[in-house]
Amino acid sequence: MIYLTRRETFNAAHRLFRPEYTDEKNFEIFGKCSNPNWHGHNYTLYVTVKGELNPQTGMVINLKMLSRIIKEKIIEKVDHKNLNTEVDFMQGKMASTEMICIAIWDELERPIREMGAQLHCIRVEETENNFVEFFG
Amino acid sequence: MIYLTRRETFNAAHRLFRPEYTDEKNFEIFGKCSNPNWHGHNYTLYVTVKGELNPQTGMVINLKMLSRIIKEKIIEKVDHKNLNTEVDFMQGKMASTEMICIAIWDELERPIREMGAQLHCIRVEETENNFVEFFG
């Protein structure tokens, strides 16, 4: 078993809030992240897959194909977008780093399985000081 | 003459567009950055001042005071904010990295002069791949 990680980046707007709360209550719970006029981040995404080595190629998975899947399923949908309002797989979800991380797992788990590997970990970094990991 | 640089970070939403253009024309000129629903970045700001060494302290400027001025004049106004709609010193300006950089220069030039040093350079990094510098 060997683990391969691909790093991609995207820039997006988001806001943390619950629509049924007042702005004051949202600020109390979510702080500056509840700003109704949005703010944003340079997100860094690490996708880790695991699998057996392919004896022909010496690789666990074709890295270029992995990168293409991540770009097609995730980056094109979230880059330069509003995570709260424009991303299909985030509809109805809180745009927290945790929820983004789990939603990306749900999008990538199957396509990576179909490539013959297993998704091991999704890691989303919101800033240099905060990141979230999900292992399924 | 010695140069001292302080690094600070902030997260903000922005959009590149001209209100008199259609969405199509804005997309043609500004690309994905014209998304009407906003996107955002982790901006990194470097403020470089220059001056003579203070023989008592061995420093060009009190770093804690420099950091406080940057936080008060810039970071508190832009962090977790929308650069197009919420920042007083960006009113009526394109929210490009270039304009942000010049606007920050204009905000900091005088307070730093009043501290007895000279502002030398403002550098704003939008992503790890793009940054802008302004020397006045």
Add this chain to the structure above:
Amino acid sequence: MIYLTRRETFNAAHRLFRPEYTDEKNFEIFGKCSNPNWHGHNYTLYVTVKGELNPQTGMVINLKMLSRIIKEKIIEKVDHKNLNTEVDFMQGKMASTEMICIAIWDELERPIREMGAQLHCIRVEETENNFVEFFG
């Protein structure tokens, strides 16, 4: 189960030595790190907690509260301090990265449990080339 990591930094002096050894023997075992006149580092601390998602907030733990606890319990006690002589939770311990890592675990395990999450990992980086992880 989802994992959230917060990064904080601190600067401190330390020395590796055993008081019952001569300077020569300390140098033989601990090398340059045994310098009796101290040296120091910019330490980077990563605190990883794990827990279930709070369905109301979409978060595992309030990040601002986590940061506050880390600052109050650790950073304020170690930043710009001498790890051998000034830090209560390091009294009588070797100021190695390993011991610092374990001591920080011991300080944070309970407060994080009381916040409703579980401490998963403490990681302390002494330089860009060396780091230690402890999982309890």
Add this chain to the structure above:
Amino acid sequence: MIYLTRRETFNAAHRLFRPEYTDEKNFEIFGKCSNPNWHGHNYTLYVTVKGELNPQTGMVINLKMLSRIIKEKIIEKVDHKNLNTEVDFMQGKMASTEMICIAIWDELERPIREMGAQLHCIRVEETENNFVEFFG
């Protein structure tokens, strides 16, 4: 049990290809990495060992000795070398990041065991966007 990681770097040339394939077929499978005239990378190597704390030293392993073993067994053999043609422990193997990672494990597992610790993980970063981990 505590985990200690040492980071080292090396620069090397490599090529991904199977000698029995035509250049066209190699390009189809390995892309630009199959360039017959070589290309190269700044590789970053992380060696993680685990063990009990030595109560005398407060350390899991002597870091200087660990660094010396990594340099002697790995860095001196791969730095400024051609991974396909010049490295004894890569003979007859595909010079993929995965194979390099496993081969380094095989070289270091025993010497680290003989130092009284256990090799836990080898991580090889080929670029800032790709890395591989092997846990034995």
Add this chain to the structure above:
Amino acid sequence: MIYLTRRETFNAAHRLFRPEYTDEKNFEIFGKCSNPNWHGHNYTLYVTVKGELNPQTGMVINLKMLSRIIKEKIIEKVDHKNLNTEVDFMQGKMASTEMICIAIWDELERPIREMGAQLHCIRVEETENNFVEFFG
């Protein structure tokens, strides 16, 4: 006048040597970099342009076009290539970081001028420890 920098990366093989020297003499002068079997690097390229702000766009130059020119004129020619034998603009030149830096300047100076800006600096980083800058 405002300065805009774009960062791009490429991976390439190279060797430092003079063909009229013996391998011994090349090793004496160029050290490990003279390895006849090649080695390589992850190069980082920073292209800095300067110009007046375009009042319509608030930008000094269209960043996407700048990136496209750098990719077309430089990255496609050097990425996953052998700098000594495969790159047209390096023919007959020593593949040192200095010569690469100057050669990239020569390739980009005119296309950037034709975009209405001025090339200010080419910076090439060979490793995290070494880089070269050329200002024309």
Add this chain to the structure above:
Amino acid sequence: MIYLTRRETFNAAHRLFRPEYTDEKNFEIFGKCSNPNWHGHNYTLYVTVKGELNPQTGMVINLKMLSRIIKEKIIEKVDHKNLNTEVDFMQGKMASTEMICIAIWDELERPIREMGAQLHCIRVEETENNFVEFFG
């Protein structure tokens, strides 16, 4: 004219204070940096030299020799040392980043001139947030 930069790192203890001041007054002026029990940093040093290209080597200066001079004249004297009490070229000086930067310039200016190049800039980074540059 081409510019070449070499990066080196060192770890050291220091303290900012004036011996004729009380601890209270030192704290008032220098803040936490005045801690009488020392603290320390991982300093990063960038040495930039400039010169004409040597047509034989395609290099401005022999990088290995430059690195050796920096190690011999600076790193060996400051690494794992106390900058206030143990470093000859810091005797009687405030151990501020500014003074360290100027003192390193004074140590390196002549040896680099004797190598046939010119020292252009010394840059000392105290933390990821603060750095100082001196151009002579």
